[in-house]
Amino acid sequence: MSQQNVNTTASESKESSSLKAGSAENVSYDAIRRAFRRNLFYVNYPQFNVNTAAIRGDFNMHLEYLAAATFTRDEAVFDSGRFRSATEMLLINPHEKLLITVALFAPKAGAAPETYETRIVHSANPIDDEEYEESTEYQTTNVYKAAGLLNVAALELFWSEHEGLKKHAQASLPKGDEYSPFCHWHFSRLRG
Numbered sequence: 001m002s003q004q005n006v007n008t009t010a011s012e013s014k015e016s017s018s019l020k021a022g023s024a025e026n027v028s029y030d031a032i033r034r035a036f037r038r039n040l041f042y043v044n045y046p047q048f049n050v051n052t053a054a055i056r057g058d059f060n061m062h063l064e065y066l067a068a069a070t071f072t073r074d075e076a077v078f079d080s081g082r083f084r085s086a087t088e089m090l091l092i093n094p095h096e097k098l099l100i101t102v103a104l105f106a107p108k109a110g111a112a113p114e115t116y117e118t119r120i121v122h123s124a125n126p127i128d129d130e131e132y133e134e135s136t137e138y139q140t141t142n143v144y145k146a147a148g149l150l151n152v153a154a155l156e157l158f159w160s161e162h163e164g165l166k167k168h169a170q171a172s173l174p175k176g177d178e179y180s181p182f183c184h185w186h187f188s189r190l191r192g
Helices: 031-036 052-058 150-172
Strands: 002-009 066-076 083-094 096-106 115-126 139-148
Touching: 052 083, 052 096, 052 150, 066 150, 083 150, 096 150
Parallel strands: none
Antiparallel strands: 002 139, 066 083, 083 096, 096 115, 115 139
8 A cells, every 4th residue: 555645835826925824713723733643544454544434533524514525436537447436525614624535446347446546635724715615725735645455345335435425415415517617526515
């Protein structure tokens, strides 16, 4: 299994460099502590690395913060000969944004997936108030990645979560604009 953790600060532009977090009451110190967290992934245990409920729990971002979601099955990956099934979720609260992508890859359509890739992007402490919450810039952004071979437990967990989260998204989020070239999400409450 390969894994990667990258700590980066939000890039500064002429517009954002003059805007600071403001007073201490606008800063979430709990979000800062979570931004510099320990390793999120487990070596040789893919069932933990594809478990979105555990990942959301590590960040204290539960389904009430779900802003958008996309669910794919056996989607061809351009120029690779592989097929991808994925669960992608965007969760946003007043101080943080969490993007979780868990993808499984199969050698052909309809075949059992053999490998996985999990990518988490966690942003904390908004720099300023944007009209649309999904457009907000953050002081801290961390990217976490893990990839490896799947086992039976990981496959079962992924598919049960995939179907359960899809039902939850259908029930709690409006359907995304499938004809918009700018809308990646199948279900979304995003306005921007």
